[in-house]
Amino acid sequence: MSKRRRKKRGSRRGSKLKPGEEFTEIQPRDGDIVLICKHGRDHARHFWSLPDDVEVERPDGSVVNPQWIVACESCFLLHCGDPLGIPITGDAVWKGDEPEIKRTVN
Numbered sequence: 001m002s003k004r005r006r007k008k009r010g011s012r013r014g015s016k017l018k019p020g021e022e023f024t025e026i027q028p029r030d031g032d033i034v035l036i037c038k039h040g041r042d043h044a045r046h047f048w049s050l051p052d053d054v055e056v057e058r059p060d061g062s063v064v065n066p067q068w069i070v071a072c073e074s075c076f077l078l079h080c081g082d083p084l085g086i087p088i089t090g091d092a093v094w095k096g097d098e099p100e101i102k103r104t105v106n
Contacts (some may be wrong), residue, residue, distance in 0.1 A: 034070045
């Protein structure tokens, strides 16, 4: 009878990390509210975590408590990396717990 080896899992609630990639310790969690730029679906994204007390009013008057701002490379460069200058066009609910934000040197 052979022994089965258990697969190692990543450090983030069951997230799988690829060899050689390093991710930041703080990651969006399933259900987090993210504010997105007008190019939010661009593949090169930049993330900023927000303090717990931030509230944003939507055009319909409802209020949301976002945990993140997500911007594409174009918006990041155009606004010199200042998240407060990036035009926000909507919000979304983050799905899943896979690590997304890679550690970089700024």
